[in-house]
Amino acid sequence: MDTARRQWIYAWLMLSPAMAFLILFTHYPAVQTILNSFYSTPRGRREAVWIGLDNYQTLMLDDVFWKVLANNFWYAVWTIPLSIILSLAMALWVNDKIRGRGFLRMAYFTPTVLPLIAVANIWLFFYTPGFGLIDQIRGLFGLPEQNWMGSPDTALYAMIAVAIWKEAGFFMIFYLAALQTVSPSLKEAADIEGASRWYYFRRVLFPLLMPTTLFVSINAVINSFRLVDHIFVMTEGGPNNASSLLLFYIYEVAFDYWDTAYAATLTVVMIAILILLAIGQFFLFDRKVHYK
Amino acid sequence: MTYDRLLNTAAAWMLALFWLLPLAYAVWTAFHPAAYETRFDLLAPLTLQNFAQAWSEAPFARYFLNTMILVTGIVAAQFTLCTFAAFAFARFTFPGKSIMFALVLMQLLIMPDILIVENYRTMSQLGLIDTIAAIGLPYVASAFGIFLLRQTFMTVPKELDDAARVEGCSYLGILWRVYIPLAKPTFLAYGLVSVSHHWNNFVWPLIVTNSVETRPLTVGLSIFAVTDSGIQWSIINAATLMTSGPLLIAFLLFQRQFVQSFMRAGIK
Numbered sequence: 001m002d003t004a005r006r007q008w009i010y011a012w013l014m015l016s017p018a019m020a021f022l023i024l025f026t027h028y029p030a031v032q033t034i035l036n037s038f039y040s041t042p043r044g045r046r047e048a049v050w051i052g053l054d055n056y057q058t059l060m061l062d063d064v065f066w067k068v069l070a071n072n073f074w075y076a077v078w079t080i081p082l083s084i085i086l087s088l089a090m091a092l093w094v095n096d097k098i099r100g101r102g103f104l105r106m107a108y109f110t111p112t113v114l115p116l117i118a119v120a121n122i123w124l125f126f127y128t129p130g131f132g133l134i135d136q137i138r139g140l141f142g143l144p145e146q147n148w149m150g151s152p153d154t155a156l157y158a159m160i161a162v163a164i165w166k167e168a169g170f171f172m173i174f175y176l177a178a179l180q181t182v183s184p185s186l187k188e189a190a191d192i193e194g195a196s197r198w199y200y201f202r203r204v205l206f207p208l209l210m211p212t213t214l215f216v217s218i219n220a221v222i223n224s225f226r227l228v229d230h231i232f233v234m235t236e237g238g239p240n241n242a243s244s245l246l247l248f249y250i251y252e253v254a255f256d257y258w259d260t261a262y263a264a265t266l267t268v269v270m271i272a273i274l275i276l277l278a279i280g281q282f283f284l285f286d287r288k289v290h291y292k
Numbered sequence: 293m294t295y296d297r298l299l300n301t302a303a304a305w306m307l308a309l310f311w312l313l314p315l316a317y318a319v320w321t322a323f324h325p326a327a328y329e330t331r332f333d334l335l336a337p338l339t340l341q342n343f344a345q346a347w348s349e350a351p352f353a354r355y356f357l358n359t360m361i362l363v364t365g366i367v368a369a370q371f372t373l374c375t376f377a378a379f380a381f382a383r384f385t386f387p388g389k390s391i392m393f394a395l396v397l398m399q400l401l402i403m404p405d406i407l408i409v410e411n412y413r414t415m416s417q418l419g420l421i422d423t424i425a426a427i428g429l430p431y432v433a434s435a436f437g438i439f440l441l442r443q444t445f446m447t448v449p450k451e452l453d454d455a456a457r458v459e460g461c462s463y464l465g466i467l468w469r470v471y472i473p474l475a476k477p478t479f480l481a482y483g484l485v486s487v488s489h490h491w492n493n494f495v496w497p498l499i500v501t502n503s504v505e506t507r508p509l510t511v512g513l514s515i516f517a518v519t520d521s522g523i524q525w526s527i528i529n530a531a532t533l534m535t536s537g538p539l540l541i542a543f544l545l546f547q548r549q550f551v552q553s554f555m556r557a558g559i560k
Binding site for chain 1: 296300301303304305307308309311312313314315317318372373374376377379380381383384385386387389392395396398399400401402403404405406407408409410411412413414429430432433435438463488491492494495498499509510513514517518525528529532535536539540543544547551
């Protein structure tokens with residue numbers, strides 16, 4: 001009994017510093033965000049007043065919000081599957097006895113350690129109409145100049161390409177770590193049975209990698225809301241919000257227009273989406289994940 | 293079979309070259325005079341002038357110092373806080389444990405990165421706007437770190453723990469002599485991820501800093517690149533390389549350990 005009591009005290013003492021910071025900078029602001037979405041933005045001497053669902057009404061009628069939400073949807077729809085597929089391919093290649101394995105691994109992983117804000121400058125040049133690298137290569141084939149970031153049709157896709165390039169190598173590491181734990185006897189057995197490489201991948205490897213895929217896909221979902229640094233440098237959300245994403249819009253509303261109550265409302269929407277997606281993923285993967 | 297192999301190797305290499313292209317291009321422009329920005333000539337003269345110019349045109353030395361202070365501070369605080377919390381979760385049973393753990397995991401989803409509006413308010417109430425501490429504080433209690441270390445601590449054999457208790461070791465002694473040494477690969481992997489994450493972080497530092505004395509490299513670079521916009525890619529790219537340089541070199545040197553520590557940490 002006495003040791004049990006002592007364990008409680010020890011546990012609480014060890015836990016409390018981390019919990020204090022966690023509550024101060026995660027739980028308290030999350031709750032505060034929800035509360036503030038029901039108040040008006042305090043301006044000058046005017047205090048914030050309770051306005052009920054007014055902010056949410058503004059949100060429903062805000063064309064920019066819907067535009068940004070749609071953009072974020074497409075951003076997620078492209079970046080999540082593509083970065084997962086690429087990272088899996090990378091991991092399978094690098095895990096194999098391929099020529100130049102060390103170099104390949106380095107090449108794939110490098111974007112992870114480069115600051116997104118810094119590489120945005122380089123990509124900015126690639127996309128520059130006329131003398132940017134992409135247009136120069138297109139020029140060799142006689143294709144016309146294209147303003148990748150200035151045109152509403154392509155600006156978002158230009159951002160998507162950068163995001164995939166940035167995150168795929170990071171996800172590769174997780175797949176690589178998982179592949180290392182797969183017993184080589186499985187591959188030998190498959191070879192004896194005469195199974196093709198594709199069959200082995202589909203029926204043996206892929207199911208074994210399911211927990212990793214769940215982990216990676218949750219990270220990819222979170223990244224599809226969080227990776228916005230390059231937008232600050234490359235397009236600032238333009239042209240006409242064609243490449244703006246939810247977090248970038250929250251930043252603009254909060255720190256360019258200083259409408260903090262409306263920014264809180266937008267944040268509530270973002271948190272709600274993240275929670276729904278996380279729950280959805282657990283259900284989606286539930287029956288397919290085999291933990292040891 | 294060999295045809296299949298060839299195709300895979302070719303695809304892997306194509307992708308790798310494409311992945312390296314932005315970096316290769318940045319290196320090319322940064323080390324050559326501006327005239328060679330878009331002309332690729334193997335005999336182009338090499339120069340360090342772009343670096344010198346970038347260095348002199350913005351207070352990069354100060355930005356470097358700020359980033360160093362920030363990253364060391366965050367990692368030191370994360371290691372301390374997360375180790376104790378993870379040990380509590382892995383080693384003790386106490387009332388409220390599962391609720392506490394659920395509260396910790398919530399941060400994996402609702403990260404400080406998206407709570408910028410309220411955290412800014414908190415920082416101004418604490419009078420910390422435009423300080424390096426303000427950049428780091430929201431990140432010091434990291435759910436990822438706590439979770440990762442807890443997973444590792446749980447794999448420590450109970451017998452080792454018991455043996456140390458019999459020898460008269462205190463809880464802190466066990467943590468220090470048994471758990472932490474066994475978790476070294478996890479600490480290394482987590483430390484590397486954390487360093488690269490916070491070295492590269494941009495949006496939150498942009499919001500809470502507004503002076504040269506506090507700005508980290510990423511924010512400094514973005515300001516430099518904007519004031520210089522329209523002119524001289526070579527100088528911007530030199531600055532870009534400078535800001536990512538230390539991390540890149542460290543990664544290239546420790547590449548093998550980096551990947552292996554990840555695998556040994558069992559992050560999967």
